[in-house]
Amino acid sequence: MTSSPTRQRGSKELWLDAAYEMLVSDGIDAVKVMALAKKLNQSRTGFYWFFADLNALHIAMIQRWENQNTQNLVDRCKADATNICTGLFNLMDCWLDPSLFDARLDLAIRNWARVDADLEARLSAADRVRIEAVAGMFRHHGFCDEQAQVRGLTVIYTQIGYISMQVAETRQDRLARVPHYVELFSGINPSPHEVARFLARHV
Known part of the structure; x- marks a missing residue:
């Protein structure tokens, strides 16, 4: 047959x-x-x-990366949150759920951008969008523009460092560190209830 x-x-x-x-x-x-x-x-x-050709495949691959990583990150920053700690926990979901943010794909795109000027420009634009999304979340929760911008830079650059260095850690270790990152980024100690609610999403 x-x-x-x-x-x-x-x-x-x-x-x-x-x-x-x-x-x-x-x-x-x-x-x-x-x-x-x-x-x-x-x-x-x-x-x-x-x-149509290999370039068309490249375009589709880049579009998938933008839709999955950048758009999901922006959406998590806009998710309902009662305060900046819960907002940051919403964002931290990205670092623990590959369906929201694919770190392997992000690293591969960053490596590809080293040899493709057009992709390098799109990557820089994506990073600006991500930084602004995080900064906007901080502004929404009462931080001044300068503070929001610096904190947005800090959050995204920290994650880029994790990705680029291919940090090896167990899921348990990363989960345990997330509340401390939230406190570091926000300057506010999250409540036990906020921590418990976040951890319950990732058990």
Whole structure:
């Protein structure tokens, strides 16, 4: 029996997922049409059913990163919060839930941007959006503009450092440290209830 055309071509998400895995494991130079086809046991023509060329795939990969990492971070900063501590806990969900923020993908994009000037510009723009989202959260909870901006920079630069250094820590250790980061970033000691509610989301 002959395979159906859909089976022979796969799907756009299938090709994107394979490209993502190659990007995070081996870098952008490894993301080639033939290599993807071999990985998926598909033909090269299957790729071109979904993407005009390799550049179109690159655009889709970058869009996925922007949608997943930057947009989710912005959304968490805008989530309902009674005070800055609960707001920061909402944001910290990103660092513990890969479906909200994919650190491996963020690192791969940062490495890719070293050799792609256009992507470097988009990465810089994304970092500005992230910093402003965090600063806006601080302003919303009564911090002056200067304080909000510096605290926004501190939060995002700290996380970029975590990502770039590929810090190895257990999930338990990271969870235990989050309340201290919240206190450090905000200057306010979160209440036991706020800490417990955050931890309950990540058990």
